[in-house]
């Protein structure tokens with residue numbers, strides 16, 4: 001057994017069954033988050049940046065927000081207590097980029113439509129290894145549906161955080177009153193904050209999710225973030241039950257801030273999909289602490 005295989009055994013999703021009912025693979029680690037050709041590794045796993053964003057949210061909550069702001073956020077979430085609100089906020093910040101784990105985003109590899117021999121080379125190397133690891137990338141040149149990653153996240157998150165109601169596909173909202181908060185929380189991750197997502201937008205995004213193979217990748221990402229913050233993703237409804245989208249506006253802004261801080265200087269600490277979970281998780285916490293303390297110094 002190679003070292004890489006041995007290391008992979010320590011990841012949190014070992015033995016878990018994903019939402020699609022298949023055993024999780026480690027393919028999720030091959031989703032890219034940031035591409036930077038000035039770094040030898042060229043790309044950072046999306047999961048490393050997702051858990052860093054979760055840790056940034058925790059740091060902001062504990063060291064930047066005032067007691068009043070914390071109380072307001074917890075109240076907006078209708079959280080049982082402030083601790084529940086904090087953990088849920090960290091988890092949601094962590095999964096807010098979940099929609100990037102989609103065929104159209106992943107095949108693009110790199111910023112925008114830029115092209116260069118170096119980028120093409122890095123993309124080819126990544127693609128080969130990602131396919132080998134089981135990431136369900138579409139065939140080269142295949143037509144791929146596109147949707148805004150944030151809309152994809154809104155479409156799939158309720159199903160991954162506790163709504164298991166029958167008869168509703170992703171993109172539709174169930175009628176279970178206890179689950180309405182899951183939809184509100186997922187929609188609040190929209191970058192535009194106060195904007196309220198239209199149901200049609202979400203339904204359209206669902207058609208770009210890539211099907212069951214990608215559902216399994218996204219379930220693994222959600223489970224990894226949940227493990228990082230110490231909750232069971234399917235029990236989110238026990239922590240928070242927001243009732244009004246406007247009460248989550250301040251939270252939406254904090255999510256944007258968590259993501260941008262988590263990606264600042266990301267290239268300094270690019271992780272490898274072969275790193276052990278403990279290493280990636282610890283580095284995320286450290287990176288988050290540094291990013292938030294630098295922000296506080298800068299005032």
Ligand SMILES: [Zn+2]
Pocket residue numbers: 162163164165174175176179
């Ligand atoms: Zn439901």
